[in-house]
Each structure stands twice: as C-alpha cells, then as structure tokens.
Amino acid sequence: xxxxxxxxxxxxxxxxxxxxxxxxxxxxxxxxxxxxxxxxxxxxxxxxxxxxxxxxxxxxxxxxxxxxxxxxxxxxxxxxxxxxxxxxxxxxxxxxxxxxxxxxxxxxxxxxxxxxxxxxxxxxxxxxxxxxxxxxxxxxxxxxxxxxxxxxxxxxxxxxxxxxxxxxxxxxxxxxxxxxxxxxxxxxxxxxxxxxxxxxxxxxxxxxxxxxxxxxxxxxxxxxxxxxxxxxxxxxxxx
Amino acid sequence: xxxxxxxxxxxxxxxxxxxxxxxxxxxxxxxxxxxxxxxxxxxxxxxxxxxxxxxxxxxxxxxxxxxxxxxxxxxxxxxxxxxxxxxxxxxxxxxxxxxxxxxxxxxxxxxxxxxxxxxxxxxxxxxx
Numbered sequence: 295x296x297x298x299x300x301x302x303x304x305x306x307x308x309x310x311x312x313x314x315x316x317x318x319x320x321x322x323x324x325x326x327x328x329x330x331x332x333x334x335x336x337x338x339x340x341x342x343x344x345x346x347x348x349x350x351x352x353x354x355x356x357x358x359x360x361x362x363x364x365x366x367x368x369x370x371x372x373x374x375x376x377x378x379x380x381x382x383x384x385x386x387x388x389x390x391x392x393x394x395x396x397x398x399x400x401x402x403x404x405x406x407x408x409x410x411x412x413x414x415x416x417x418x419x420x421x422x423x424x425x426x427x428x429x430x431x432x433x434x435x436x437x438x439x440x441x442x443x444x445x446x447x448x449x450x451x452x453x454x455x456x457x458x459x460x461x462x463x464x465x466x467x468x469x470x471x472x473x474x475x476x477x478x479x480x481x482x483x484x485x486x487x488x489x490x491x492x493x494x495x496x497x498x499x500x501x502x503x504x505x506x507x508x509x510x511x512x513x514x515x516x517x518x519x520x521x522x523x524x525x526x527x528x529x530x531x532x533x
Numbered sequence: 534x535x536x537x538x539x540x541x542x543x544x545x546x547x548x549x550x551x552x553x554x555x556x557x558x559x560x561x562x563x564x565x566x567x568x569x570x571x572x573x574x575x576x577x578x579x580x581x582x583x584x585x586x587x588x589x590x591x592x593x594x595x596x597x598x599x600x601x602x603x604x605x606x607x608x609x610x611x612x613x614x615x616x617x618x619x620x621x622x623x624x625x626x627x628x629x630x631x632x633x634x635x636x637x638x639x640x641x642x643x644x645x646x647x648x649x650x651x652x653x654x655x656x657x658x659x660x661x
Contacts, residue, residue: 348610359543366540
C-alpha cells in the first residue's frame with residue numbers, strides 16, 4: 295500500500311507540475327479569474343486519488359487533463375477574440391478619474407473607500423489628490439497614474455543624461471562558470487580568469503560574477519566583500 | 534504551436550480513452566448480464582439440485598476475474614468487489630445446494646450488473 299501511495303503521489307505531482315508549467319508562469323495575484331478557478335480545482339482534484347487507493351488514478355488524471363484543456367481553450371479564445379476576452383477576463387475599470395473617485399465603478403467592483411485607499415497606499419499614494427487615474431485591472435491589481443507633480447522623478451523628466459541601460463549576464467554562479475552565458479556573451483574562460491586575476495582574487499574563492507554590456511564586472515568572492523572592475527568587454531554577444 | 538499540438542494530442546487521447554472505456558464496459562457488462570441470466574435460470578429450473586449451476590457460476594467467476602483488473606483501472610475498486618464477493622458466495626451456496634441463499638445471491642448479482650452498467654455508462658443521471 296505504501297508503494298502504491300508513493301507512486302500515485304509522484305505521478306500526480308508531476309502531472310500537476312507539468313500542466314501548471316504549460317499553463318504559464320503567472321503568480322496567484324496576477325491570475326485572471328478563470329485561471330484562479332482552474333488552479334484551485336486542480337489542487338483539490340490532485341489530492342483525491344493520491345490518498346484514496348480504492349479510486350483509480352485516472353479519476354484524478356482525467357479531470358485534471360480536462361481542466362487543462364478547458365484552460366487552453368479559454369486562453370486561446372481570449373487571445374483570438376476581443377468579445378471572449380471581455381467575457382472571460384472582464385475589462386479594466388477606472389475607479390479614479392480626473393474628477394475624483396467614481397463611486398458607481400467602486401460599487402460595481404464591490405469595493406469601498408477603505409479598499410480603494412488600501413490599494414492606493416500599496417501603490418505608494420497616500421493622498422487621493424495625488425492620483426489622476428486609478429484603474430482596477432482584470433486580475434484584481436490596481437494601477438495608478440499620478441498627477442504630474444507627484445509622478446516619480448526619472449532621468450527623462452529631470453532632463454539629465456544617463457548611461458544606457460544594460461542587462462548584466464551571469465558568468466559564474468555557485469563558483470562554477472556558466473558556459474552557456476559565456477558563449478552568449480562571446481567570452482572565453484581565459485577572459486574570466488584574467489579579470490579575476492586583475493581583481494587580485496583567488497579563482498577558487500569566486501562564487502558569483504556578472505558583466506554588463508558596458509564591460510563593468512561584478513565579482514563576489516566567498517567570505518569577502520564584492521569587487522567591481524572595468525573590463526575591455528564591449529557587449530559583443532547577444533542576450 | 535507546440536502547446537497547441539500538446540493540447541490537441543491530449544484532447545484526442547481523452548476522447549479515445551473515453552470511447553474505449555464505454556465500449557469495453559458495455560461489452561463486459563452485457564456478457565456478465567447474460568451469464569447471470571443463465572445462472573438464475575439454471576437455479577430456478579433446478580430447485581432440488583442447484584449444483585448443476587456450479588459450472589455456469591465458475592465460468593462467470595473466471596470471466597469476471599479476468600476483466601475485473603481492467604475495470605479497476607477506471608472504476609472504484611469497492612464497487613467492483615461487490616460483484617466478486619457475490620460470485621464467491623453464490624458459488625459456495627451452489628456447491629452446498631443451498632437454494633434459498635443461492636437465488637438471493639443470483640438476484641443480487643443481476644441487480645449489481647444492471648446497476649454497474651448504469652454507474653459506469655454515460656447517461657443523463659450520471660451527468661447530473
């Protein structure tokens with residue numbers, strides 16, 4: 295019986311794992327209502343045949359696979375048709391506009407002022423006059439467009455020049471060179487060794503290293519503080 | 534595209550499995566029904582010596598044992614074991630020429646086979 299339970303648990307775990315992977319990577323808070331419903335039901339269905347050995351495993355597998363197919367069908371329809379998208383996901387609702395709070399919209403969402411203020415505070419706005427628009431998205435998150443004087447300062451509205459953004463790539467992780475990333479960045483192991491030597495570090499002590507397309511390299515040795523060095527790398531790779 | 538293919542394959546597999554199950558269940562239960570009817574008739578026609586039904590019961594039991602494993606892949610084991618238990622009791626009563634108990638078990642077996650056809654099949658009652 296124990297072997298049966300172990301085998302069943304493994305099968306159901308991997309089935310749910312694979313299906314959830316295929317279904318997407320959204321977090322619970324980002325799920326559309328139909329995705330949340332399917333995820334909750336799948337979680338419940340998975341446990342029934344896992345422990346009840348009198349029930350065949352297919353009693354769990356078939357409903358789970360059926361739900362996954364329904365999920366794909368709904369996702370497909372909502373991608374292809376605007377009508378279905380509105381029907382399945384709903385549509386975003388503007389709860390705060392330039393005239394203030396839209397009370398009717400709040401009521402439609404079953405929200406009160408406390409809920410609205412809680413959400414606004416979560417977005418970093420403690421005063422309603424700071425908000426130009428607040429929109430309740432279909433996945434239940436509130437997005438806020440602040441009035442211009444309260445908008446966060448950035449390089450564009452401050453009119454200052456900044457270095458172009460670049461995505462760093464990890465070259466050493468857990469003390470091991472990431473060969474795939476070295477290849478992507480068109481770098482050799484010898485380049486890594488040379489930079490570590492230039493930083494006056496022992497290669498065996500380096501547990502993490504990353505480089506950006508401007509050639510700035512961050513090196514984290516074990517039990518020592520990190521080192522940032524400038525290299526002659528010009529971001530030749532594609533990542 | 535890969536995802537769509539996976540879904541289409543899963544969908545086709547589900548349909549094939551469901552159809553195969555329906556056909557298989559119908560075949561097994563129909564045969565069980567016929568065998569049970571034979572047992573009932575033999576017992577009713579030979580009230581004084583129901584041991585003549587032993588062969589039919591043994592045949593039914595071996596048929597059921599052969600197919601029970603396959604059905605276990607799809608149905609609740611507890612539902613299936615009621616038929617196995619009834620057949621074992623029926624065989625024992627027939628061997629001991631116990632008409633009263635044997636006819637009760639034979640009737641129960643008929644009831645179970647009809648009930649299982651309903652439970653295992655695809656119909657409005659199960660759907661609702």
